Amino acid sequence: MDILLTALANVVTPTALLTLVLGTLAGILIGALPGLSSTMGVALCIPITFNMPPDLALILLGAVYVSSVYGGSVTAILLRTPGTDASIATALDGYPMAAAGRGGEAIGMATLASLFGGLVSVIVLLAIAPPLSKVALAFGPQEYTWLAIFGLVTIVGVVSERPVKGVLSAALGLILATVGLDAFTGEQRFTFGQGELFDGVPLLPVLIGLFSVSQAFNLCIPRDGGVLSGEAQRMQGRSLPYWADLKRCLRTLCRSSVIGSVVGILPGAGTSIAAFISYNEARRHSSHPETFGKGEIEGVAASEAANNAVTGGTLIPTLTLGIPGNAVTAVFVGGLTIHGMIPGPSLFTQHAESTYTLIVSLLFANLMFAVLGLWLCRYMVKVTRVPGAVLGPMILLFSLVGTYALRNEMFDVWLTMACGLMGYFMERWRYPAAPLVIALILGPILEVNFRRAMQISQWDLTTFFTRPLSLALCLLVVLALVIPLWRRWRQRQCAVA
């Protein structure tokens, strides 16, 4: 308890609070801009922290991390241009809400859900990190294989309106996921000798192309029903969700926060998996699943609570085991070691003060982005009143500059443009883009873990069913597939009777 009070005292100093505010603002901006990922934001801050005292350095890195994950939701909702893959699921319902003039409400819900998910995960980190870190170790290749399949099953939820087109889109994503050097043999697959493709089709250029650039084209080429229309112009000032909506979403918030925290603990699983699984679970448990994808506020809540819960989750194995939970926390490890703090159990003994200062500051960072978010909300929604002809080119510019900044490669810029065109026509012909991106993210995870499992078990397929955790995940996948079918069958029975 003493250590918590010391940590609290470290955070509530003028310099620390100022660092928090600046880090939070920078993070929101980084998250909102397409192409500037959380990883890059934290990496860019590391040189700045070289000459800072360790406590302040950690506070800055933590604030940038959590608020950048939140920042992505703002543009995802208002413009349907998710800055990172973490907020694609947010756009599914957030943008239809904005289009119906409820953008402020959607951002309000996203902010509160992010706060909720973020706080839950930090409290989990604070209270039960060491035992929970075992979860990261319990997951072997077999379990990751099932997790990837579970993620693919969520596509069903996204495409329930147009199943055939959704499956085609996902299949294209899986095909694209095979491009690159084979991780086990080093063979080149569909790279055409192009060095830029050796690591696979880069995710962010595809994502930014399909969502942001295609949206920029949409804004520049108005068609009926295409973009924010009259409704959005008559935006009401409301920037907080209704109390009744909040109460209705409470179970979803709790469920998503748990899913986010757990998925966050697993190294190499990824934020978007957590968001999509939570989104799908919310839809599955809903009494009116048909409203999802058309502006259901619960969908926004599910996705945002989950992606912010991931932040605390990823720090659990990072701090307790020295195994970073994702790319951002891998950069974090670099930042810690520069200040002489080697991630691992010693962090909670030798460097307890700095470690707890970081964790306590994360609570503050979550509150900070929520306050800033709610305050800025009424100004941010005004962006939807900017004429498309002005907004479109601006989004295009930011998207292309952001893509180039990813790895300073013109190839990625051309790829983004190509995906933008593809996304534009996919939307016109009503092919959903989200399945393509989910499949592109999950494809490599599925392939590599399946092959690892095969290698380890010496080509014994039963390995996927004989491990208790693996079997449990298998059953979850089966349930997720069967329950909707069974429900539909029962409804039909009732209708007949």
Add this chain to the structure above:
Amino acid sequence: MQLSISRCGGVALAALALSVGVSPSALAEDYPNKPIQMIVSYGAGGSTDTMARIFAKYAEEALGQRVVVVNKPGAGGELGWVHLANADPDGYTLGLINSPSVETHPFTRADTVGYSLDDLQPLANVVTDPGVLAVAADSPWQSLEELVAAVRAEPRSVTVSHEGVGGDDHLAALNFAAAAGIDLNFVSFNGNAEATAALLGGHIDAFEGNMSEAAAHINEGEVRGLAVWSNQRMEAIADVPTGAEQGYEVVSSASRGLALPAGVPDDVYARLLEVTREVIENPEFEAELARLNMPLDPLYGDEYAASLKASQDSLKAVWDQDPWIEP
């Protein structure tokens, strides 16, 4: 069009400068008069990037100019090295090169690769991070001998992680397997975090990686180092015996050094070499790297170039006999 004009202008200016008789050393006195770009062929936040940024911090002080780190990750370093090889050799672009990948790409990807070692002018090696073979603390094996015995009893039963086909981990483990006359079951991982989690979780039997990544876990006692593939024991993990001590003459490491595009003027090269030496010999720089468990291994100029060439030749000889990537 504009480009060709400015190029012509440049040639004309140079010709003029020569005709007036400005000695080349005047160039070096003026160098550097603008920021220097430093290409890192791996992502921001990785160990190469961290080292580069620390080096840049010290080099800025010595050069009196900004040293800007530019990340060009991709294709196991190849994208960045192609960029470095094609940059203007004016001393305003330098880059990090990583062994053994920088030596192996030119022959393992002979059909598609965009650079050769001759396109690069090596400046200095900075860090050599030896390979480590490790097992979880609860593993029954205390030495390489016991691991080898286990494989002999049941061939291919032991799973070993590496972080990429043809990378230094994979090559080290292949060399060890060849030296011991055994067949290991290789499992590829994307980076150190996933491999360490798999080792600690008992999903794989052994882990092949680099000392800088494994040292913390070894010193915490969660992981037992069976061997370090260096000529002598390393300070950061003093209890871990070398391969040679146990009868397996395997030496393997990942090295990080600096290089320029080939054709940099001699005086500029000399100035950069001097600055690099100054930074590397700075005890504060060494201390910062030591905290990251990155052992300094300075090798300058021609000596460094010769060692890269020698390493490429010996790796190529192995490849020609038994390629580790399917062609």
